[in-house]
Amino acid sequence: MSEIKHSEFNVIGKARRRVDGRAKVTGQTIFADDLVLPRMLHCKLLRSPLPHAQIKSLDMSRARAADGVHLVLSGKDIPIEFGILPVSQDEEALCTKKVRFVGDPVAAVIARDEQTATEALDLIDVEYEPLATIGSPEEALKIGEPRIHDYGEEGNIHKRVSLEFGDTDEALSAADEVFDDTFFYEGNTHLAIEQHAAVGSVDQDGKLTLWSSTQTPHYVHRALAKVLQIPAAHIRVIACPNGGAFGGKSDIFGHEIVVCKAALMLGRPVKICLNREEVFYCHRGRHPVLMRFRTGVKKDGSITGMQVETLVDGGAFGSYGVASLFYTGALQTVTYHIPRYRFQGCRVFTNKAACGPKRGHGTVQPRFGQEVQLDKIAERLEIDPAELRLRILEKPNTKTANWMQLGTIGLETCIHTVVDKSDWKERFKKLPEGRGLGLACSSYLCGAGLPIYWNKMPHSGVQLKLDRSGGITVFCGCTEIGQGSDDVLVGLIAEVLGVDPFDIRCVTADTDLTPVDLGSYSSRVTLMMGNAAIQAAERARDQVAAAVAARLDVPARRLVFAGGRVFDTQDADRGMDWRDAVICAEETHGTIGSVGSYSPPKSPARYKGGGVGPSAAYSYTAAVVEVEVDRVTGWLRVPKIWIAHDIGRTLNPVLARGQVEGSVYMGLGEALMEEQVYRRLPAKLSNALVHKIPSLLEYKSLTTHDMPDIVCDLIEDPDPNGPFGAKEVGQGPLTPIIPAVANAVYDAVGVRIDETPITPDKILKALDDKAKGGEGRIGPKGFPAIEWPEALQVPPPWEGGDGKAINDPERAHAAKLEKAVRP
Amino acid sequence: MSDSLKTIGRGNVHKTLRVNGEDHPVSFAPYKTLLEVLREDLGLTGTKHGCELGECGACAVLVDGEPILSCLSLGLDAEGCEITTVEGLAGDTELHPLQKAFADLGGSQCGYCTPGILVTAKALLGRIDDPSRDQIKEALSGNLCRCTGYLQIFESVEAAILEIGRAKTSGNP
Numbered sequence: 004m005s006e007i008k009h010s011e012f013n014v015i016g017k018a019r020r021r022v023d024g025r026a027k028v029t030g031q032t033i034f035a036d037d038l039v040l041p042r043m044l045h046c047k048l049l050r051s052p053l054p055h056a057q058i059k060s061l062d063m064s065r066a067r068a069a070d071g072v073h074l075v076l077s078g079k080d081i082p083i084e085f086g087i088l089p090v091s092q093d094e095e096a097l098c099t100k101k102v103r104f105v106g107d108p109v110a111a112v113i114a115r116d117e118q119t120a121t122e123a124l125d126l127i128d129v130e131y132e133p134l135a136t137i138g139s140p141e142e143a144l145k146i147g148e149p150r151i152h153d154y155g156e157e158g159n160i161h162k163r164v165s166l167e168f169g170d171t172d173e174a175l176s177a178a179d180e181v182f183d184d185t186f187f188y189e190g191n192t193h194l195a196i197e198q199h200a201a202v203g204s205v206d207q208d209g210k211l212t213l214w215s216s217t218q219t220p221h222y223v224h225r226a227l228a229k230v231l232q233i234p235a236a237h238i239r240v241i242a243c244p245n246g247g248a249f250g251g252k253s254d255i256f257g258h259e260i261v262v263c264k265a266a267l268m269l270g271r272p273v274k275i276c277l278n279r280e281e282v283f284y285c286h287r288g289r290h291p292v293l294m295r296f297r298t299g300v301k302k303d304g305s306i307t308g309m310q311v312e313t314l315v316d317g318g319a320f321g322s323y324g325v326a327s328l329f330y331t332g333a334l335q336t337v338t339y340h341i342p343r344y345r346f347q348g349c350r351v352f353t354n355k356a357a358c359g360p361k362r363g364h365g366t367v368q369p370r371f372g373q374e375v376q377l378d379k380i381a382e383r384l385e386i387d388p389a390e391l392r393l394r395i396l397e398k399p400n401t402k403t404a405n406w407m408q409l410g411t412i413g414l415e416t417c418i419h420t421v422v423d424k425s426d427w428k429e430r431f432k433k434l435p436e437g438r439g440l441g442l443a444c445s446s447y448l449c450g451a452g453l454p455i456y457w458n459k460m461p462h463s464g465v466q467l468k469l470d471r472s473g474g475i476t477v478f479c480g481c482t483e484i485g486q487g488s489d490d491v492l493v494g495l496i497a498e499v500l501g502v503d504p505f506d507i508r509c510v511t512a513d514t515d516l517t518p519v520d521l522g523s524y525s526s527r528v529t530l531m532m533g534n535a536a537i538q539a540a541e542r543a544r545d546q547v548a549a550a551v552a553a554r555l556d557v558p559a560r561r562l563v564f565a566g567g568r569v570f571d572t573q574d575a576d577r578g579m580d581w582r583d584a585v586i587c588a589e590e591t592h593g594t595i596g597s598v599g600s601y602s603p604p605k606s607p608a609r610y611k612g613g614g615v616g617p618s619a620a621y622s623y624t625a626a627v628v629e630v631e632v633d634r635v636t637g638w639l640r641v642p643k644i645w646i647a648h649d650i651g652r653t654l655n656p657v658l659a660r661g662q663v664e665g666s667v668y669m670g671l672g673e674a675l676m677e678e679q680v681y682r683r684l685p686a687k688l689s690n691a692l693v694h695k696i697p698s699l700l701e702y703k704s705l706t707t708h709d710m711p712d713i714v715c716d717l718i719e720d721p722d723p724n725g726p727f728g729a730k731e732v733g734q735g736p737l738t739p740i741i742p743a744v745a746n747a748v749y750d751a752v753g754v755r756i757d758e759t760p761i762t763p764d765k766i767l768k769a770l771d772d773k774a775k776g777g778e779g780r781i782g783p784k785g786f787p788a789i790e791w792p793e794a795l796q797v798p799p800p801w802e803g804g805d806g807k808a809i810n811d812p813e814r815a816h817a818a819k820l821e822k823a824v825r826p
Numbered sequence: 827m828s829d830s831l832k833t834i835g836r837g838n839v840h841k842t843l844r845v846n847g848e849d850h851p852v853s854f855a856p857y858k859t860l861l862e863v864l865r866e867d868l869g870l871t872g873t874k875h876g877c878e879l880g881e882c883g884a885c886a887v888l889v890d891g892e893p894i895l896s897c898l899s900l901g902l903d904a905e906g907c908e909i910t911t912v913e914g915l916a917g918d919t920e921l922h923p924l925q926k927a928f929a930d931l932g933g934s935q936c937g938y939c940t941p942g943i944l945v946t947a948k949a950l951l952g953r954i955d956d957p958s959r960d961q962i963k964e965a966l967s968g969n970l971c972r973c974t975g976y977l978q979i980f981e982s983v984e985a986a987i988l989e990i991g992r993a994k995t996s997g998n999p
Contacts, residue, residue, distance in 0.1 A: 024929030027937025028921065028944065030872020030912035037871035118855070196876040196884055196972055197938045246874065246938025247972045279877040485936025485973050661932040661978055668975030699881035699970065707963040710976045 013565055014498040015727055018657045021490040022504050023244070023483065035216040035243040036200035040272035043202070044073055046262055047120035047275070049110040049127050050284065051102035054138075054354035054692040055151065056131035058100060058109065065126040066112055071119035074265055075127070076111040081264050085226045087219075087254045087359075089456060091321025093152055096230065096260035102131070103151055103319035104354050105693045106284030108257050113265045113273055136354045136692050138681070140293065140316045143351035144787060151319060151352040161317055161350045162325050165812075166332065166612055167794035168404040169343035169802050174308025178299025180383070184376045185295045185783045187758035188368035188741075190316065191677040192288035193361055194704060197246020199285060200276040201259045203266035212239040213263050216246065218253040218484050219522035222455065224514045226255040227263055238263075242512035245484035245523075249669070250360040252484070253524045254287050254322055283697035287359030288679055290327055290350075291316040292368035295786040296376050304384055304391045308343035311335060311369060312786055315350040320357035324350050326451075326615050327358070330365025333616030335373055336403035337446045338414065338623070339395040343799065344404040347791045354692055355681055360524060362669060363447060363734045367741065374443035374742030375757060378749065387431070388442050388746070389422045392625075404799040406608035406806045410620045411730075413649025413720040414444060417625035420647035420716045425627040432750060437632050439751025443742035444625045447735035449725065450527025452603045452617030461600035463531040464518030465539040467496065469547070469595040473582030475500065475507045477539075480520035481532045482512040486733050487658040488528045492536050494654055495726055499540035500547075501564030502581055518598065526731035529654065530619055531601045533726030538599030550591035551584050604724070609806040610797045619724040622735040623649040626667075628743040629711075632751045634770060637763030639748065641671060641709075644740070647716040651730035656717065662732040663715045668705055670740030676703035676760050757782025792816070841905050845870065846914025854901055860894075861885045863901030864911060872912040872941050876970065883969030886942035887911050893946040912941035915948065923986040923993070924948060933982030935973035943969045947983050956987060 026032040063075040078099035086092045098109045110127050114120035134149045137159050147158030155161040175181050201215040211233065217223050220242040228235035245252055258275045265273040277285065293314040299307040313331040317324045332346030361367075381388040392414075397403065399412040421442070422428065431440045454462055466478040477496055481488045489509050497504040510516055520532055544564055552559035555578070557571045562578075570578025579587065588595050606617030626646040632639050644667055653659045679702070682695045696702050721728020745756055754769035757780060765781045773779030793812035798804030838853040845868060854867045861878070864870045864887065876882035878897045885897040888910035915922040924944050927933060934940040943966060950957055950965040957965070962983050963976075971979060 020930045023937075024934065025921070027934040027940055028912075028925040028929045029916060030870075030941045032937045033871075034874070034938065036875075037865075039866075039869070039871075118857075194972055195936075195938075196882055196970060197874070197936070198876065245936060247936045249972070279879065279881075485938075487935070657930070657932045657978075658935075661935055661974055664975035664977050665935065665973050666975075669972070698879060699877045700879070704970065704972070705976075706970065707967045707976050707980075713975070713977060 012498060013501065014494050014504060016653055016656065019504065019655055021487050021655065021658060022493045022509060023489050032244050034197055034200070034246050035202060035214050036276040038202050038214055038274065040202065040204055043272040043274055044113050044115060044269065045117045045120050046111055046113045046265060046273050047117065047124055048108040048258060048261070049124045051098070051105060051107040051109055052691065053102060053131050053133055053689065054105050054136045055134040056102050057134065058098060058102065059130040059132050061110065062128040063110060065128070066123045069123045069126055071115040072112055072123045074113040074269055076261060076265060078109065081230060081260055083230045083232070085230050085255055086321050087222060087323055087455065088321060088325055090325055093154065093321045094257065096257040104356050105691055106281070106356060107319070111261045111265070113269065138353060138692050140314050140351045140353065141787060143353055144789065151354065155352065159352045161321065161352050162328055163349045163792055164328060164612055165347045165791045165794040166405070166797065167345040168797050168799045171308045171310050171343045171345035174343035175297060175299040175310065178307040179302045181297060181299045182376055182380055183297045184372065184379065184757065185293070185786050186372035186375065187783045188292045188371050189759045190289050190291040190358060190679045191673050192283065192286055192679045192702070193249035193251030194699070194702060195245070195247030195249060195251055198277045198279060198282050199252060199256065199258065200274070201262050202272055202274045203262035204272035205266050205270055210237045210239065211263055211267060212241065213259060214241045214243050215259050216252055217242045218245060218248045218482050218524055220482060220512050220514055221480060221519050221521055223255050223259060227260065230260050231263060231267065239513070239515040242482045248484040248523065249362045250364060250524065251285065251287055253522065254359055256285060279699055280697040283694055284356050286318065286356035286679065287322050289361040289367065290358040290365065292331055293783055293786060294369055294372045296372050298376060298380065300380055300384070302384060304380070304386050304394050306339060306341050306395055309335060309341050310345040313348040313369065314787065314789065315348060316358065317350045317352055318355040318357040319352060322357045322359035324358065327360060327365040329612055329615035331369050333405070334366045334446055335369060336405050337407050337409060337621055338397060338444055339392070340397050341404055342801070345794060349789050356694065362666070363738050364525065366447065367738050370445050370738045371742045371759065374739065375745050378441070378746040389418055389427060392444055393418055402607060402800040405616065406613060406797065406800065407616050408607055410724055411651065411720050411722040412623055413718045414623035414625060416718045416720070417623055417647035417649055418444065420718065421625045421627045421645040424714055425645040427627060437634060437751055439630050439747045439749065440627055441743040441746030441748070441750055442625070442627050443739040443746060444623065445735060445738035446621050446623050447731060447738065448525055448618035449530040449620040449622060449731040450603060450618055451525040452606050452619065453614045454521055461535065461602050462527065463520040463535040463601045465532065465535040465599045466518050467539045467543045467597045469543055469585050471586050471589050473585055475502065476510060477507060477536070478510045478517045479532060479536070480512060480514065480517045481528050482523040484523045486523065486662060487655065488523060488532065490658060491529050491533055491654055495533055495536045496540040499537060499544055499564070501569070502567050526734045529729050529731055530725050531603065533729060534601040535599040537726050538601070539597045542597035542599065543595065546592055546595055546597065547584050547588040550588040551579065553591065554587050607806045610795055610808040612795065620651065620722040620730050622730040622732065624736045624739050626739040626743045628740065628747045630744065630747040630751050632748060632766060634752060637767035639675065639761065639763060639766060641711045641744065643712045645714045646736055647718050648732060648736045649718045649720060649730065650732050651722040651725045652719055652728035653717045654729050659717055659732050660715050663736045664713050666734065666736035667713055667740055668710060670737040671744070672705045673759060674741040674744040674761055676762065678760055754779040755782065839902065841902065843904055843909060844907065845909045846911060856902055858901045859897050860887070860899040860901045860904050861896035864896060870911050870913055874938050874941055883946065884939050884942045886946050886969065888945050888949055891949060891952055893949045910945060912944055915944060923989040924983065927982040927986040927989065931982045931985055932974065932978035939969060939971045943971065943979060951987065951990065
């Protein structure tokens with residue numbers, strides 16, 4: 004770190020117009036579909052009408068002969084498989100042999116305009132041989148053949164994991180009471196308003212450029228090199244600002260590859276823009292998760308141990324699924340102290356659009372189960388739910404049972420804040436019939452501790468150019484998806500260099516021009532890019548400071564960079580404006596530039612599977628939700644939500660509050676109405692498993708009328724690992740909303756809705772059940788028997804572990820197999 | 827589709843559309859929506875699309891001061907009308923108070939739904955000088971935003987109303 008210290012902030016923490024705000028309100032932000040290039044052609048994809056089938060024949064001759072059609076591609080033209088994770092290279096740009104869900108692309112037409120391309124799709128003749136459909140996780144467990152993929156563990160089981168941190172059975176038997184609850188979290192989708200679009204083009208040097216609405220240009224770059232078999236150095240990927248993404252644009256998509264291939268073959272730019280129905284097929288949204296929580300507690304509420312089982316519906320492809328699966332078991336331990344913990348999870352393939360990462364990736368579903376179960380525990384033990392959580396909070400700067408290294412934890416303050424502001428103590432359990440309050444907490448990563456491709460290089464790089472005009476340009480691979488990553492980047496640099504953010508030019512998300520940043524996912528940008536930006540800015544500042552100090556004959560450590568000037572802290576008149584300072588530096592050092600980079604600290608979790616969950620810091624959130632339930636109609640209204648988020652440090656309060664409120668909005672939608680669900684067509688049609696509602700009208704989301712008042716508090720407890728102490732804010736605040744709604748419904752009318760979404764019909768059914776003497780619960784009846792592999796045994800830190808496993812189930816399994824073959 | 831196309835023919839029609847106070851002679855296929863004509867034939871890509879089925883409000887533009895969904899309107903039908911898009915909100919380089927407020931107060935995050943919301947809000951202010959929060963909600967209820975949770979949008983509209991009121995009383999329209 005530099006010796007020049009900040010006494011107070013000039014930019015950080017101040018409410019500012021975001022640096023890209025003007026472009027957004029004037030319609031000048033260029034999204035991918037806004038690009039128009041000379042001689043550009045248009046692409047449309049033919050998609051499978053069947054959920055599972057072999058492609059027997061594909062005749063594209065009539066389409067090729069159609070007027071205005073320039074090219075028709077099939078899977079054979081681009082046969083190399085890809086996928087976001089190295090272990091799940093299971094996707095094709097266009098299907099070669101079989102289709103795996105309704106909407107799987109099988110052919111592409113490139114024509115003079117969209118209309119011509121669309122009409123030519125009807126001229127492609129595909130003959131399918133239908134295969135049995137795997138429609139649910141239960142079917143996937145039971146039906147081994149046909150397999151949706153010929154990889155994975157066996158049958159239609161993609162992946163099973165089994166991890167144990169200390170003897171959990173013993174811990175559960177030592178409890179005063181063991182709670183055994185099952186929950187179901189329905190799948191839902193991102194529903195970004197921008198439909199995915201991409202333009203491929205070959206430039207004057209014969210090199211390929213792709214513009215795309217992607218959150219992860221770096222990974223798209225890698226995949227294009229692999230699939231198109233051209234050097235990565237000859238490919239340029241530019242992520243246009245995304246019109247919303249929420250995780251839905253972080254995979255590599257077939258349409259991105261298709262337009263590149265077509266551009267290379269035709270020597271002309273080729274654009275595709277998906278329609279809304281196709282966006283539902285791209286999906287990669289929240290996995291449906293069936294889960295079972297067995298939690299042992301003492302009478303005082305302390306947890307003795309927890310066992311979690313999850314059954315995860317992956318849809319048709321791997322996507323981020325292996326990571327998603329691990330995430331369903333990774334973060335239970337980072338909020339409350341759980342001395343012993345066992346996690347068993349299973350992801351299966353089904354013939355539906357592939358699931359992947361959505362805001363809160365894989366942790367939202369189990370958090371629903373965990374926080375609703377805590378509500379049940381609190382009730383049985385007669386402890387206030389807020390008090391129970393305060394008693395069992397995990398301590399800052401400790402390691403968890405599963406070896407997650409924690410830093411700052413502001414959750415205690417968060418809980419006190421929402422309890423005080425909602426008048427919880429006076430109102431919980433005391434509101435009139437039909438009204439209720441519910442509380443829940445959560446935690447999230449500030450960036451995944453490991454990159455998708457394991458390597459020793461930085462996760463984020465930032466480059467700065469200063470020149471004699473006084474101009475500052477920052478280059479970074481980070482990707483603006485609406486969250487304000489450009490504003491974070493520029494704000495931090497402006498703070499360090501003491502200039503106005505609007506004086507900085509920002510070039511981002513262009514693999515030709517900008518240093519690699521891994522992308523906008525896992526809430527990694529503020530912390531990782533932010534630290535890289537500060538390092539680059541401090542290095543540039545030190546160069547300028549050295550030159551100015553010599554010129555003014557003042558020690559460099561006495562210089563202050565603020566208000567567009569560089570001056571002596573002891574004599575403010577002794578200084579120069581920023582432009583003169585840069586000229587002085589350029590005269591002294593030559594051309595001025597600097598770089599910064601960031602890699603997160605090494606995790607102490609050294610067992611297989613310990614790569615999912617570690618982060619340089621964790622954000623924490625607490626929320627109280629108020630509901631009103633109409634007993635006659637089951638109608639559920641949410642008038643108000645109190646939320647407190649441990650953000651470490653607020654960089655721009657306007658944007659931070661926007662992230663919290665946007666998270667609340669999205670979480671509330673998931674709690675009340677959002678669902679990506681499927682239905683069978685009538686037998687007289689095809690009996691195919693189709694998306695029930697692939698439209699914005701029928702996929703219900705909250706409108707302006709449905710938004711509650713939100714009381715939002717940002718709790719500042721700077722984390723030493725964050726840029727000026729900042730932690731994430733884009734994902735964490737979504738998670739507590741869903742269980743808090745469920746808990747509030749119980750307070751209001753005494754029924755437990757242990758599955759999402761929490762709809763009026765479920766509430767009515769539960770009320771009806773209760774009136775008839777039932778338990779008044781809607782939710783899964785049980786958890787299927789899954790043959791779990793032998794657990795990897797990792798002793799927790801307090802039982803003498805070193806973060807490594809003490810057994811090797813895979814080797815034991817292999818030895819057993821070998822013995823069986825050769826008795 | 828193909829039958830009606832045969833009837834109309836594929837040849838372009840030539841029309842003059844009045845957009846943002848300027849007359850634009852433009853040739854386009856007769857089946858094109860106003861959205862397509864604006865984006866593809868007039869280069870006004872500020873107007874967005876999220877569904878092209880009238881579900882999301884991203885494509886809203888003003889026709890004679892009223893917000894309409896340009897994805898459900900034919901370009902042909904816009905002849906003789908006064909069309910306002912997001913590009914027409916600012917006076918030269920000076921942002922409209924709504925634009926300023928949205929930029930300053932978080933009313934726009936990814937910015938994709940913003941053009942449709944801005945013009946819809948402008949129509950509201952043309953109708954009612956000082957709308958209540960409920961009237962703002964009602965006016966914007968057909969515009970989906972996935973980023974903000976709407977609250978900063980409401981606040982932005984309210985801040986713009988105050989600003990417009992202030993300008994009026996100080997005599998600077």
